[in-house]
Amino acid sequence: MSLIVRVAARGDGVAEDGRHVPFAAPGDTLTDAGELVPGPHHQQPPCRHFPECGGCQLQHLDDEAYAAFVQDRVTSALDAQGLTAPVRPALLSPPNTRRRATLHFDKGLLGFAAEKSHAIVDMRECHILAPELLALVAPLRSLLQRLRPKRRADVHLTLTDQGPEVLVTGFAPGGLAAHEAITAFAQTHGVARFALDDGMGPETRWEPEPVTVTFAGTPVPFPPHGFLQATQEGEAALVAAVREAVGPARAVADLFAGLGTFALTLPAKVYAAEGARDAALALKSAANARQRPVFVEHRDLYRRPLTATELDRFDAVVLDPPRAGAREQAAALAACKVGAIAYVSCNPSSLARDAKTLTDGGWRIDWVQPVGQFRWSTHVELAARFSR
Structure with missing residues (x-):
């Protein structure tokens, strides 16, 4: 028997005897036969796509263990340089608060890439995206299936002052039908800006008012796929x-x-x-x-x-x-x-x-x-x- 004592930088649990165990949490027990017995910090992952989806690696950790992992990543990096410093407790963002993300579309599928793979996990739920962005995933999938890009495309989503921005890179469909489909999608779903980039730079197809993000009460013009x-x-x-x-x-x-x-x-x-x-x-x-x-x-x-x-x-x-x-x-x-x-x-x-x-x-x-x-x-x- 060996106790899982910490989580390594890439997300594997590390046992007392040095073994690395995928999807193990501190406090879990690894039996001599290699079976993992969940401990007090091992939670049931909330998402059906875990662990296939590469958007998350640590949904099996409760908040206490995840915060300890974040803090340990900093301490370990400093230690590698021979440095010490007062490291404060980690501040964690709640679930469903991510306001920017890059998804991938290919062969009718839209979602994050699978862990350590280029395969796309077709997103049907997500526990990290803000609700405003998650609500766009299904209609975006339908739109892109209709537009039929000839190769893999990336879909960059950002939540701005005026609502979600969508930037699709990798193709730029032409023609009246495509233009009308994009316009209808943007109007129906409250999109602040819809832009396409086939490699020559972003081309805005929909932006009824200038898109901004606000810092300390100052609205700042937001470039397509800005940081x-x-x-x-x-x-x-x-x-x-x-x-x-x-x-x-x-x-x-x-x-x-x-x-x-x-x-x-x-x-x-x-x-x-x-x-x-x-x-x-x-x-x-x-x-x-x-x-x-x-x-x-x-x-x-x-x-x-x-x-x-x-x-x-x-x-x-x-x-x-x-x-x-x-x-x-x-x-x-x-x-x-x-x-x-x-x-x-x-x-x-x-x-x-x-x-x-x-x-x-x-x-x-x-x-x-x-x-x-x-x-x-x-x-x-x-x-x-x-x-x-």
Whole structure:
């Protein structure tokens, strides 16, 4: 007999004797014959598609075990770099709150890809999507079956201020019949925008009013398939962590600023750098329209990171890089003299790597806040505060 003591980064349970066991929860028991006996943290998965669907890997964990997994992912990543820090309890988004997702359509099927496969699980229920997005799945399946794309297509869904946005990539049907079908679908189901992209860039087929997302009361023009935190709860947790980390700073640099998730919520003068032109222009337009003290620069921070001299003009720095992290920018941050750094990450490993660079430069990690907004997945978000 061997007790399952933790869940590894890819979702397998790990027994006391080191064996990895799929779909095992802490507290389960693995018999000598290899049979798994459920323990107190092993719940009945709520979705009929689990574990075939790749949208979730951890529906068999109760909330206590899932929160412990999210926290452990952060602790383990720091430990791999020889770092320690106060890691706070994980903040979890509830079920049915995901406001963005990418589904796949092929041969009449629409849904997430199967775990470790390109096969599509034809979605008939989902316990992570927001109800407004889930309600579109069946009618979208019917629409795409009617339009008959000749190859696999991706369907990007995002919940905006005006309702759901739909962007289909991989094909762009022409002709009056297709146009009328898309228009009828959008009108019937309250779609804010319907766009298609066959590889030449998004082409909007339906948008009765400009689509926006709002941060701290400021509506921002939303580019097709723009970036938005996965849940409102996750966004609120990260914004609160950033505001706490920055404190009373009067001048802040927001690096990898996106559409302004953090820049527009800070009570300070903000310099916002963003490498995606559409996002930078949208943030600039929104800030100007509301006369917010946000100066936006379209700048590739991988090719042209801010120097230590440039950074020293600010009281604090916020950065939220892609999964690859901010290796180039971290080197300059390590040498700068700002009062605090708020680092938001969707990858504990790249955060830990950059944290090592910062600590080697004389910084310390004051705290780390894990956030589990990709419910029941192995994907973990976090925010950390660094100070001298």
